[in-house]
Amino acid sequence: MAPWTKVVLVWILFHIGIAGNEKVDQHAKLALNQEMPGDKQVSWSGLKLKINTHLEQLWQTDWDTEVNNKLHEIRPNLNERIISVERLNRKQGTVVSRLFQPFMDH
Template structure:
């Protein structure tokens, strides 16, 4: 996304015919014509950092269900690089990890 890309969120109606949702839909329609208080611009690099952190958290949560996986035994925390191979580049680290799991 370019640094000055404009992101617009659009409300889409759903759950038509459900009384509580009809009320919420009407209130949402009224809000469409109101000015947003405290409109702030978000710098893409800040947003990207937050999205990446959230994705890593989701990945780690999913990864924690794979406790019987050989690779999980070697690297249970995805954020931490393998201590014994910190000086290696990505390709070398991959080779060491594959040797460790017998792949």
């Protein structure tokens, strides 16, 4: 990839019924209507860092406002990893995600 690549965000309606994905879809729709300055250049790594940081903040806010969230007592800060998912391959990461899913639903 070139150091400066034009990125176009497009909202796609495939996340219906998945709460987290629906929230991302809402934000993507809002972004489509915002005017972007044409002369501002951002590196891919810088953009990725900003997006990840923003999404982590949104997730933490949701996490803090969940009612009846027993796992919140164990892990109040989502940035503190219980399991280092960075060291897991995709299959292992999927298994860990599915193990935590019942706690995340309610």
